[in-house]
Amino acid sequence: MSQEIESRMRAALRPVAPPEDFSQKLLARVIADRPTLPKPRRIFSESARPLMWWLTASLAACLILAVGVQRHLEQQRLQQSGLEARREVVEALRLTSQKLNLAYEAVKNQSTSLGDEESGV
Amino acid sequence: MKKRSLPIFLVLLAPALAWAAPNPKLAIPEFTGLAQKATESVTITLDPALLAMAGRFLDGNDPQDAATQEIIKGLRGIYVRSFTFDKDSAYQQADIDAVRAQLAAPGWNRLVETHSRKTRANVDIYIMVDNNQAIGLALIASEPRQFTIVNIIGAIDLDKLHKLEGQFGVPKLDIDLSKTPAPGAQK
Amino acid sequence: MSDGSLDLLDDELAKARSGERTALAVLVQAHQRAVYSLALRMLGTRDLAEDLTQDVFMQLNGNLGTIESNKHLGFWLRRVTTNRAIDQLRRRSRLQMTSLEDEQAFFSTEDDADPMLQRHLRELLADLSPPARAVLLLRYQEDLDPADIAQTLDMPINTVKSHLKRSLESMREKSVGMQSARCEDSST
Numbered sequence: 382m383s384q385e386i387e388s389r390m391r392a393a394l395r396p397v398a399p400p401e402d403f404s405q406k407l408l409a410r411v412i413a414d415r416p417t418l419p420k421p422r423r424i425f426s427e428s429a430r431p432l433m434w435w436l437t438a439s440l441a442a443c444l445i446l447a448v449g450v451q452r453h454l455e456q457q458r459l460q461q462s463g464l465e466a467r468r469e470v471v472e473a474l475r476l477t478s479q480k481l482n483l484a485y486e487a488v489k490n491q492s493t494s495l496g497d498e499e500s501g502v
Numbered sequence: 503m504k505k506r507s508l509p510i511f512l513v514l515l516a517p518a519l520a521w522a523a524p525n526p527k528l529a530i531p532e533f534t535g536l537a538q539k540a541t542e543s544v545t546i547t548l549d550p551a552l553l554a555m556a557g558r559f560l561d562g563n564d565p566q567d568a569a570t571q572e573i574i575k576g577l578r579g580i581y582v583r584s585f586t587f588d589k590d591s592a593y594q595q596a597d598i599d600a601v602r603a604q605l606a607a608p609g610w611n612r613l614v615e616t617h618s619r620k621t622r623a624n625v626d627i628y629i630m631v632d633n634n635q636a637i638g639l640a641l642i643a644s645e646p647r648q649f650t651i652v653n654i655i656g657a658i659d660l661d662k663l664h665k666l667e668g669q670f671g672v673p674k675l676d677i678d679l680s681k682t683p684a685p686g687a688q689k
Numbered sequence: 690m691s692d693g694s695l696d697l698l699d700d701e702l703a704k705a706r707s708g709e710r711t712a713l714a715v716l717v718q719a720h721q722r723a724v725y726s727l728a729l730r731m732l733g734t735r736d737l738a739e740d741l742t743q744d745v746f747m748q749l750n751g752n753l754g755t756i757e758s759n760k761h762l763g764f765w766l767r768r769v770t771t772n773r774a775i776d777q778l779r780r781r782s783r784l785q786m787t788s789l790e791d792e793q794a795f796f797s798t799e800d801d802a803d804p805m806l807q808r809h810l811r812e813l814l815a816d817l818s819p820p821a822r823a824v825l826l827l828r829y830q831e832d833l834d835p836a837d838i839a840q841t842l843d844m845p846i847n848t849v850k851s852h853l854k855r856s857l858e859s860m861r862e863k864s865v866g867m868q869s870a871r872c873e874d875s876s877t
Contacts, residue, residue, distance in 0.1 A: 386860050387829065393807050394830040395797035396726035403739050404721060407746060411717055412710045414750045461864075462805035466548065466556035473546045473580045474570060477652050480643040484625040487616035551804035 389458060524609030526630045526638020527579065528601055528653045536585050536593055546582035553577055576657030584650040593649055598642060601651055602626075605640055622646050629658075698759035706753050713753075717746055720763065723831065724770050729795060730814060730826050731774035741777070745770050767831060768841050771823040778819040809863040813856060820844065824852040 398404070537543045548556065553574050560567040574580075587593065605612070605628045614627040623645040630638035641652040698719060704712035724745055729738035748769060749756075756762045796807045814822055820842065827838045835853065839846040 383857060383861065386857065386864060389803060389806050390810060390829045390860065391832070393796045393803065393810055394726075394730070394826065396722040396830060397729070397794060397797060398722055399725040399739065399742065400735070400794075403742075404718075407721065407743055408714055408717055410743065411746045411750055412714055414747065458803060458806075462803050463555050463559035465805050466552045467559040469546050469548055470553065470556040470560075470570060470574060470580065472544065473548065473582045473652070474573065476544065476582055476584055476650060477641060477654070480625055480641055480650055480652065481627070483618070483621065483623045483643060483645075484614050484616045484627060486621070487618040487623070487625065488614070490618070490620065491616075547808060549804070549808070551802070552808065555804050 385458070524630055524632055524637065526609075526640075526653070526655050528581070528604050528640060528651075530581055530583055530601060530651055530653060533583060533585065533597065536597060539587060539592055540585040541588045542584075542586040544582060544584040546580065548580040550578050553580065577654060579653070579655035581653040581655075582651070584648065586648045588647070590646040592647065595644070598644060598649060598651070601640075602642060605642075610638075610640065698762075702753075702756060702759055702762060706756070713750075716759075716762065719759075720766055721746070723763075724766050726830060727767065727770045727826055728774060730830065731771065731819070731822060732777060733815070735794065737777070741770065741773055744773065764837075764841060767827065767833075771827065771842060775819040775823060778822075806864075809860060812863070813859050816859075817852075817856065821852040821856065824849050825856045828853055 399407070537545075557571055557574055560571045562568050562571060585593065604610075605626075609630045609632075610628045611631060612626065613629050614625070616623075616625045618624075623643060625641065625643045628640040629636050630640075636658040637656065639652070639654040639658050641650070643650040698716065701712040701715045701719075705716055721742065725738055725742045728741040728745075729735065732738055732741060745766060749762075749766065752765070756765055795811065796802065814825070817825065823842055824838055824844070827833045827841060828835075833841065835846055835849045838844070838849045842849070
């Protein structure tokens with residue numbers, strides 16, 4: 382169970398992107414702070430490309446294998462969460478209606494006693 | 503107005519405009535001290551994602567679930583805090599006053615304020631209306647051994663709420679939004 | 690991250706150190722998600738997270754000469770972000786959540802998102818002390834092992850492990866509570 386919880390926490394805590402406008406302002410501000418110097422010649426590593434392809438393909442294969450097991454666990458987990466959320470909605474509405482009923486009873490009793498007073502006049 | 507002053511004017515005005523927009527979400531304290539004294543406590547925090555998830559698990563073929571689905575469709579949040587104690591006066595009105603004070607803010611209208619000698623229960627119901635539509639509901643119920651705060655955010659359809667009559671035991675409320683009273687007018 | 694991409698970022702770092710602005714932009718873009726997410730989940734609100742993220746990268750600007758590699762850069766950014774956040778939190782009482790809009794951006798919103806777990810996680814983060822919160826985030830957001838967390842936060846490794854153990858226990862309790870409710874629902 383610990384592993385599953387940890388895996389779900391990792392999923393929830395995947396980094397989120399900052400808002401787009403903030404991101405652009407950040408870049409502009411940080412870059413503006415640096416002095417400009419001549420750009421050195423960029424050397425691209427051609428020999429790195431086949432290695433990259435192989436690593437990517439291996440990673441994809443591992444992911445495909447893992448997805449099947451993970452999907453089953455996720456379905457179970459989502460069902461638990463959904464039932465809990467449903468239970469809370471029902472409880473919230475039940476409590477709300479209970480208190481609305483208190484108000485209704487008070488108003489009704491007041492109307493009844495006012496009616497009794499009027500008929501007695 | 504000089505050209506240079508206009509942007510400054512708008513910048514100064516913007517926070518005021520943002521502040522003026524009604525916000526139906528209350529800041530409800532955790533009441534940790536009271537929770538420790540309570541024999542029962544209910545804390546429900548349902549944000550839009552949880553409401554959407556709950557909606558998917560409600561059975562449309564079941565009348566109660568279907569009615570619940572209809573209610574929560576337009577909602578963006580349901581927040582409940584309820585504490586029950588084993589003796590009278592275990593909590594102070596001051597504990598709830600921090601929430602009550604927020605309902606004096608512009609936008610909130612007191613719909614109903616009831617005091618029952620029989621049950622010794624006080625129930626206040628507030629509603630926030632924008633463009634003739636309810637966008638928030640706040641309910642504070644204080645009883646000798648229990649208090650409950652409910653805050654519902656979103657497009658509350660009061661017609662659908664009172665169609666739940668008999669489902670959750672919700673009474674017919676006879677509320678006409680076009681006659682929403684001015685703040686403090688309802689007694 | 691594969692060796693190929695790490696080499697590229699090491700190259701970018703070298704260029705940024707020598708003043709090349711586009712290289713600096715690449716580094717900022719590569720790390721801003723992690724820094725921003727750490728700041729957001731430590732401090733609880735978008736505004737504070739944006740301020741902290743900006744401060745961290747401005748500080749980086751003045752310290753680029755001391756960064757040896759992209760891996761070191763990652764370590765440096767995490768360390769500075771968490772330390773600054775802990776300092777800020779010590780001056781405030783509690784993690785504060787503000788608007789619903791901010792809450793929605795707090796966690797990953799990919800397809801496998803679990804709103805119930807996210808709510809439990811948010812409650813847990815709010816309850817944890819700032820250092821314990823940092824430990825949790827470095828473990829589950831940044832995927833650091835306890836030894837790296839200890840080094841990042843200048844904390845004894847046993848303290849790190851203790852924080853992790855307690856956090857996991859809290860999450861397990863919340864999940865067990867959920868499962869009991871599920872049994873109730875299934876039986877009705």
